[in-house]
Amino acid sequence: MNFNIRQLEALYWAGSLGSFQAAANRLHTTQSAISKRIAELETALGKQLFDRTRRNAQLTPAGERVSNIASQMLSMSSQLLEEGDDPQEYQAIFRLAATESTALTWLPEFTKRIAVEFPTLRLEVEIHEGGVLLEQLNKGRYDLALLPGPMWGRIYEALPMKTLERAWMANPTLKIPKKNITVEELSKYPIGAQYSDTIHARLQSAWFTRAGHPLRKVVQAHSLSVLGQLTLAGVTVAQLPVGVFSEALKKKKLVKLAVTPELPDVQYFAVYRRSTAHHLAPKVAALAQSCCDFER
Template sequence: MIGHLISLKQLEALIWVADLGSFRKAAQQLNTTQPNISARIAGLEETLGLVLMHRDAGSVRMTDKGSEILAVARRIVGEAETLTEIAGRADLSEGRLRLGVTELVAATWLHQYLRDLKATYPAISVELTVDMSRQLDAALGNHSIDLAIQNSPFVTAASGVIEIGQYPYVWAAEKSLADALAHAKTLKDLMPHTLLTHARHTQSYIELSDQAQALGVPTTSFAPSSSLTSCMQMAADGLGVALLPRIMAERGAGADRLTLLDGLWLPSALRFSARYDRDTAPRYVAQAAAIAAATAQAFGHDPTPKG
């Protein structure tokens, strides 16, 4: 038996250094120090009598034998995590989840999700990033985050994907302005007012611009923003008509001061997924993705994509 020669901590260190390309980042991920990670790798190399990686300036490069050992290390650590699942002891899982979510999630069901996650994995700490979906896409691609809860389209492929569902849009305004627009039928009827929208590169803004062009109306009244929460607050303050995900307009902060406008053109619904790297992520990341889908469904949206 070699259990006294090779430890799971050594194998975890090897995996994270390889995935993150940095001893410092691996130490942060495992909640330890860089010298500790270096000692674990050095100990593993000494035991095996192999050089597992080359430390170049600012990067780490696996040797051929190191890559073979890494593949086996992934299987061993994965099987160890399976033991805790079989025993129903998710509370034994330790580590850090680098979680990325969009503003919609942060403004609606994020807090409940974090509570649900903590109930299942009390020893897993969460490092949270709230950003636009395309930034989360890039972060997932370069291993800066472990799990992205984001809307399509995606540029970076992910081997682990759990569909969360769709979030349709709605037009919303402060009550007196909404009353004045009660008979609005087309986008033209909204044009005398500032239209508060998401950022220019987003699918909703692109579709809105295309619709305006099709109607032959100018886009000078469009006021795009990287913050949907700001759009919502400005609309609640009577500063314009906001194009918002319905779940935010109905249940986000300030929703009680908004009135929804029906019967108007709307862009395609946002389609959300929980995405991660199934081949490299710890098993608790896949479970965290599944918990996110369950929390979102329980929060009260339509979990089935349509169209």
């Protein structure tokens, strides 16, 4: 009986992601290569591992058992790779994901540190909002995600990082009182928010609802940068990251508003899946902890 790690990877990810194509994307290969590896593994084991009558990649009972064993073997394989522990030898692809707030502050410095620590590592970076990041992390698209939380389950390892300070801001020409503003008074202005499926938009909407003043005038933006520009132009009042818009605050292009009660800040985490995690995920997550700085 002969089988190899690539065949076990193909089985595990096709079963976990429910698609041969998704597994191919995760492993940077083709769908036909995934099919071939799984067929070879089925021949070696003498068992059918996937139900070919289903549209998605669904494991058979035998496939479930083998996938569980494969998960353990892949984890041990990662541990063996760590035994070498020579950063110069890491030539794998590492997929990192982050929110826009991270991208606009400390992500550039973080990627430089990764390049220094692991000079041969091929780093791929994607920027999305937190909800999308968690969904794609769960599907195995990323090796590590830097996102606000907590909102995950036991399948994840989450290293706490710093809290992102946010504040209500407005163009000073709107002449909104800077102190002791109630939620009711704030709700009379057009409120800027990122699309409703983002983490911060959900928190903001729930905050207004709990205060008894559901949002009526909402201006939605597809990105933090666009939301900031709308606020600078006086179109909206928005809760924005202080570090990202510190220059506009210094130049008095924006002013902070003291709203009662305060909308709490959100802590960020470096998150990766515990099962079959990239062997560098714990090291890169720890590096993220030391680099995280939303004031840059």
